[in-house]
Amino acid sequence: LVAKRRDDYRAPDFTITDVALDFVLAPDSTRVTSELKVSRQGSHSKSLYLDGEQLTLLELSVDGSAAQDYQQTESGLTINNVPDTFTLRIVTEVNPADNKALEGLYLSNGVYCTQCEAEGFRRITYYLDRPDVLAKFTVKITGDKASLPTMLANGNPLESGANDDGTHWILWQDPFPKPAYLFALVAGDFDQLTDTFTTQSGKSVALELYVDKGKRSRGEFALEALKRAMRWDEETFGLEYDLDIYMIVAVDFFNMGAMENKGLNVFNSKFVLADQDSATDEDFFNVESVIAHEYFHNWTGNRVTCRDWFQLSLKEGLTVFRDQQFSSDMTSPLSNRIKQVRVMREHQFAEDASAMSHPIRPDEVIEMNNFYTVTVYDKGAEVIRMMHTLLGVDGFRAGMDEYFRRHDGQAVTCDDFVSAMQSATDIDLGHFARWYSQSGTPQLALARAYNEQTDTVTVTITQRNAPTADQTEKAALFIPLQIEFIDATGQHVTPDQAMYADNLLIVDKDTTTLTFTGKGSAITPVALGNFSAPVKLTSDLTPAEWLHTFRFANDAFSRWDAIQQLYNWCIEQYYQQQPHAVDENIWQGLYQAVEASLQETEILGECLVVPSFETLCQSRSNIDVHALNTARKAFSEALAEQLADLLLTIYQANQTDAYDYQPEQVRARRCKNVVLGLLAQLPECKDRIIAQFEASDNMTDTLGALKAAQHHDLVLFSNLMNSFEQRWHDDPLVLDKWFSLHATCERGDILAQLTLLRQHPQFSQQNPNRVRAVVGSFAFYNTTGFHADDGSGYRFLTDYLLELDKQNPQVASRLVTPLTQWQHYSSTRQDLMKRQLARLLEDSGLSKDLYEKVSKALA
Ligand code: HT7
Numbered sequence: 001l002v003a004k005r006r007d008d009y010r011a012p013d014f015t016i017t018d019v020a021l022d023f024v025l026a027p028d029s030t031r032v033t034s035e036l037k038v039s040r041q042g043s044h045s046k047s048l049y050l051d052g053e054q055l056t057l058l059e060l061s062v063d064g065s066a067a068q069d070y071q072q073t074e075s076g077l078t079i080n081n082v083p084d085t086f087t088l089r090i091v092t093e094v095n096p097a098d099n100k101a102l103e104g105l106y107l108s109n110g111v112y113c114t115q116c117e118a119e120g121f122r123r124i125t126y127y128l129d130r131p132d133v134l135a136k137f138t139v140k141i142t143g144d145k146a147s148l149p150t151m152l153a154n155g156n157p158l159e160s161g162a163n164d165d166g167t168h169w170i171l172w173q174d175p176f177p178k179p180a181y182l183f184a185l186v187a188g189d190f191d192q193l194t195d196t197f198t199t200q201s202g203k204s205v206a207l208e209l210y211v212d213k214g215k216r217s218r219g220e221f222a223l224e225a226l227k228r229a230m231r232w233d234e235e236t237f238g239l240e241y242d243l244d245i246y247m248i249v250a251v252d253f254f255n256m257g258a259m260e261n262k263g264l265n266v267f268n269s270k271f272v273l274a275d276q277d278s279a280t281d282e283d284f285f286n287v288e289s290v291i292a293h294e295y296f297h298n299w300t301g302n303r304v305t306c307r308d309w310f311q312l313s314l315k316e317g318l319t320v321f322r323d324q325q326f327s328s329d330m331t332s333p334l335s336n337r338i339k340q341v342r343v344m345r346e347h348q349f350a351e352d353a354s355a356m357s358h359p360i361r362p363d364e365v366i367e368m369n370n371f372y373t374v375t376v377y378d379k380g381a382e383v384i385r386m387m388h389t390l391l392g393v394d395g396f397r398a399g400m401d402e403y404f405r406r407h408d409g410q411a412v413t414c415d416d417f418v419s420a421m422q423s424a425t426d427i428d429l430g431h432f433a434r435w436y437s438q439s440g441t442p443q444l445a446l447a448r449a450y451n452e453q454t455d456t457v458t459v460t461i462t463q464r465n466a467p468t469a470d471q472t473e474k475a476a477l478f479i480p481l482q483i484e485f486i487d488a489t490g491q492h493v494t495p496d497q498a499m500y501a502d503n504l505l506i507v508d509k510d511t512t513t514l515t516f517t518g519k520g521s522a523i524t525p526v527a528l529g530n531f532s533a534p535v536k537l538t539s540d541l542t543p544a545e546w547l548h549t550f551r552f553a554n555d556a557f558s559r560w561d562a563i564q565q566l567y568n569w570c571i572e573q574y575y576q577q578q579p580h581a582v583d584e585n586i587w588q589g590l591y592q593a594v595e596a597s598l599q600e601t602e603i604l605g606e607c608l609v610v611p612s613f614e615t616l617c618q619s620r621s622n623i624d625v626h627a628l629n630t631a632r633k634a635f636s637e638a639l640a641e642q643l644a645d646l647l648l649t650i651y652q653a654n655q656t657d658a659y660d661y662q663p664e665q666v667r668a669r670r671c672k673n674v675v676l677g678l679l680a681q682l683p684e685c686k687d688r689i690i691a692q693f694e695a696s697d698n699m700t701d702t703l704g705a706l707k708a709a710q711h712h713d714l715v716l717f718s719n720l721m722n723s724f725e726q727r728w729h730d731d732p733l734v735l736d737k738w739f740s741l742h743a744t745c746e747r748g749d750i751l752a753q754l755t756l757l758r759q760h761p762q763f764s765q766q767n768p769n770r771v772r773a774v775v776g777s778f779a780f781y782n783t784t785g786f787h788a789d790d791g792s793g794y795r796f797l798t799d800y801l802l803e804l805d806k807q808n809p810q811v812a813s814r815l816v817t818p819l820t821q822w823q824h825y826s827s828t829r830q831d832l833m834k835r836q837l838a839r840l841l842e843d844s845g846l847s848k849d850l851y852e853k854v855s856k857a858l859a
């Protein structure tokens, strides 16, 4: 298997300007007729090569004459001696019912659906399946009228009619040239929700949302969220929707979250359907955020697309940043920022430390589906955020305007984006742009020295960029570091040197120094405010100074982070078998910090969350998994004991009225359920958990009670889980929460439990949501089960992946991630994990997807 390299990009030899597709739908033999207007680019006499996989070619003609001079392989079709411009007609047959990979055209639960990003269109017909070939599409669909009353494609419906044989047809036209990855077709029988949106220029847009029969009321929130997103993009970026109709279809079988096909978004139903009974506050949040993300792609992705797939972060990093800003405006900046940082610290730092480390703009790819990563998406968004910080709100907006002015309708690169941003202000982004090419997490270390004679504190910040699996040579990056300084009395002080802006220091060398003269010796730096850069920071702060920071820092994120750093320090003492180092002063300090924050529900709720096991791993090496997990739990239990009376007060103070998804209630429920999770570690909590479960009028509190029970006692857990299952056994989307809770339960017989879950009538290996809920939850979050000392957890995952890979390589490849991230663990554990990776590699039929990740992890 050969990797493609970014440096090898060549413009296409031919382009396609117009596409007419004709689908005649049938479960195992859908006929696709494609008429393409093709033209040679530049002067050369090369043959035309078209991508195509798993297709049965039935007819091929050039300008109306059957083609004779062509060759077919497993991955494409070469047609020789073609004219400079011509019409190519291709008839192929595909088998949607047999398509379990959910890429290309597939049929599941009676719904025909396509997924073409990144390279799925080549499984529908032969084509120049690359994002820099943009064509206008018309699509005719013919299908059974009774079972497929709704038949959708991109753009606007032009005509429709019925045939005598019980089929009907419809013709769609998309006026915007697009790459094939944005093509979509859906056919099925749905409930429909409709609405309209009037754009800022007065155009009326029809909004249509299609959901499973009987689920209409669960779609209402998504439709409202869509209108909020449309308005926000107009107000924030001046970006208006461009077609007359915007359609969203929710399907049950989907490999990822959603897909931004032009005018016809296809969504995993998990990110559309929500009501108070079936969805948690977090589900509502995710629905709004994914709806917005896909909508925002209409400009950042569709109107301006990627030249090649190495540029994926051009659209994904930027669109994640945009959806993050939207969510922050709709809910609250602090909890959003904390959520985003948790993803970075738990998942992206882990990826950067693993064999899959890659820059946000990768250099080398075997299987593109493997690069829809937290690095490309979330670190990509952090890089955009840093530009936002450096340019300011107005400068960033000017850069965005310039980007669209220059590139609307084009397929461009990350360099083009930076260049547009560069032109908007005087700020030189030359050094900054290295973030696109360098992988790895920069490590900043902050240290202080005091010179009594001159009464000067020197703060030194060193930057280290360690080699990663993919790159040995590293250079210093351009890091905007938000920082404030507090003296012993809690007053803010400023350094002798001028900084880039108020509270913003540029760290662009190996060492950066600031001094404070005449301000005393006790200066506490509060660095990485608002997580201003995706870096790891260590410092010489003491526990007392973390508490001082919590008390006096201006930046709310830094206050939260101070408590997290303090917890990390405490857990380290437990891990080192020195729990007494967490002394009375620290407990008292924590108690006072919480007591002083009783009215600050939002930060209080987040501060009471102990860092996850996965986050703790990112600042450690040679980890003894069970010792660290035990240390974390012991600290968490001690925290609950020490704060017990306060926790009870908080629990009682944060009871909410009848359910409503609105910010104040969401904060209260979050705080209450975090507290219940802590209290659940204490023996006397059982009745409280039961009471919450029984009184709950919403899924957030129900799930809060179940999670608490999981930490409290297995009998209680299993009773409540049974009652939950009885209520929801007909609703697999809701039952995923139940699957996931079972799979994350730390119990000795977890593998037997997983076997039972796989035999559950609602479990289906063909549905990615079910697989993720059971196997994904286990592998990513069941620390004791997955990391069992005898290697049985690793073996279980491997056995499962060997099966799943034959059906759905994309999902299998995502699930292998925890097994590839062995770098932080002790060497015996690394050996156990690598032994299973080696078993995977021995499979001669392994997919490209798994091969790429597993071979890297073993290199
Ligand atoms: N642009 C999409 C990425 C994607 C995808 C979506 C669903 C199924 C398979 C997929 N492969 C790639 C989703 C997004 O970022 O908006």
Ligand code: ZN
Pocket (backbone or CB within 6 Å): 293, 297, 315, 316, 319
């Ligand atoms: Zn996206």
